[in-house]
Amino acid sequence: MKRTIFVGALTVAGLAAGVASAATLDDVKARGTLNCGVATGVPGFAAPDANGEWQGFDVAVCRAVAAAVLGDPSAVSFTPTTGQTRFTALASGEVDMLARNTTWTFSRDTDLKFDFVGVNYYDGQGFMIPKALGVSSAKELDGATVCIQTGTTTELNLADYFRINNLSYEPVPVETNAEAQQQYLAGACDVYTTDASGLAATRATFETPADHILLPEIISKEPLGPLVRHGDNEWGDIVMWTLNALVAAEELGVTSANVGELSATPTSNPEINRLLGTEGELGGMIGLSNDWAKNAIMANGNYGEIFEKNIGENTPIGLTRGLNAQWTNGGLLYSPPFR
């Protein structure tokens, strides 16, 4: 009985929160800053630099949205969230959106009452092994000791994968990525498994990265994307189409270098014109000014530029585009048309 009342109270409070913040766009405009929830520190995705400025791949999404809505990519107030606090921060209205390498899953989208507005990074669970082990496929890992972070989906994925392939393994449970790194380098486990982007970032910090390889098998789907509260579709649209604008800009060849020039006068490509607001009234349809996409692209460049700057092959993290290439290049990035 008491439990019911408690849950009821929570629900009422939750509903009240939902009603009061129905017009997130108005709140953001009135406040003059976007409250964006980010991770407390994931290499390449979100981290404060020496001046306390947040940098990273997820951070760039926040900045693009701020630029689209407020015209200023620096008008973002970053709220660092942990794995535990992220969803409450969003549900309670403490942040307007979450860009925190969060996997899009069924229950998060439905049961937790959030809306994932897209995918900004297609990740998947991979394996890292020392080259000296002489293994070239995860199928050869029978009997291996595996460093694995406890309480994560990666732990479950690992168990599934080894069962499906009829392999045995011995888990070495670790708490954090830092601990895993130490254990792996000390030889306490043969294999370290986590999201492939995390493995690449970890490997980049090793003294001799070349001595370690990532196995080709990716054993799970981890679509990471920004999310907003359920129930405010106007706001969800804005975040979704800002992300789409970044992707479409890359497809259309609009970069931070030429966006100023392309948006000055209408070009011969009508889709670029509609995107950059020199033709049509797309901005007005989502309650923004017509140069919203131009501002978003000017903030950090298009999707490809953001990728290259933060996690691409020329950074220490050195991720290849892989699944995150444009659909025209065999990847999964596919923005709906701007029409």
Next chain:
Amino acid sequence: MSDLHAQTVAYVRDTMLPEAEPPLTERGAIKWLRENLLSGWVNAILTVVSLYLIYWVLAHIGPWFVNSIWVADSLDECRQIRDAVNNGEPSACFAVITERWQQLLYGFYPSHLYWRPNLAFVLLFVALAPILFDNLPRKLMWFSLLYPFIAFWLVWGGSIWMPVSVLAGLMIAIAAFGIMARFSSLIGVIAAFAAPVIWWLFLAAPVADAVHSLIPIGIETANSKQIGGFMISVIIGLAGIVLSLPIGVVLALGRQSDLFIVKTICIGFIEFIRGVPLITLLFTASLLLNYFLPPGTNFDIVLRVIIMVTLFASAYMAETIRGGLAALPKGQYEAADSLGLDYWKAQRLIIMPQALKISIPGIVNTFIGLFKDTTLVIFIGIFDMLGLTNSIRASTDWNGVYWELFIFVALVFWICCFSMSQYSQWLERKLQTEHR
């Protein structure tokens, strides 16, 4: 000596032997060594083993420290310098501290405003001095009372009328007590609590805004999200320490009270808080309150954490002080009664001074524990020093640096906690009144 032997003794020496040095094994360093390190074969073996262990540890850590690299832009550069200059010997990369020490101390506080927390920190010692050392002029106490408001204003900035308006709440409390106590002292006490609460909740902010619009005096605002690092530990730790001691005293007295409701509430509170981990209370502060408070309420996260930490520490403090009260002989209570002192006077003049003195080690223990517990805020996304080590590692430049950051954090905490411990030992010696 009897005369009997006068003729039987052939020779009696009548001058003293010159004073001789003690034997070599009974003086100086050798004596010390023999007594302290080699006083038996078991101890001798233990000494040799310990010396070897110490040597082994130093031999491994020493060169790493000696080869420290203090200037580099990234861990990679550190490694290059190590290979070029130190021939690849293990070297600490303290360059990360050189680059990020300001962030570790101040969090994301705007760098052109560093002077404000610095000033607040210096004034802290001015404010603490009259409390810690009783041979200073008592008038300094007024500054100590004002200090929390000054520090708040310096750190958070904004309009000066906000701290003034909060301070006015205290004046209102005193005034309310003065007026209402004429009717009954109980009504006076109730008014003294209720009036300032009403003032703070409903009137303080609008009044401050109104005055500010008339006479704008203010400095640049810094918000709670910008405060971090060592600064947040000091703010939370200090606020917790200062508030938990009086609350703890009240709770300890309440627990010993004969009044049923007071006693039950105190026991319930203490046992509930002591039965719950601090991290649970912090999660309550950061997550649950968000659901219960009306939407749009801007209840500062740092304030929420301070409240929770204070509640937590005061429960422990209450039990520490209850230990001191229990250790007092019954005769002291009876002596106070026989002097005709009422309850509060007896507590103030006889019981508390002795009970608190007995509890000093326990109280300081709680203080130190509380200060170190402030690192737990990392779990609710507030960047204290430990949290910042994590986010510093998340930058691609410094990914992979562990020990150097942890050593720095440990050193800063050690300095603070060791100072507290040394002060408490000094205080204990000073208050030592037993006759031995």
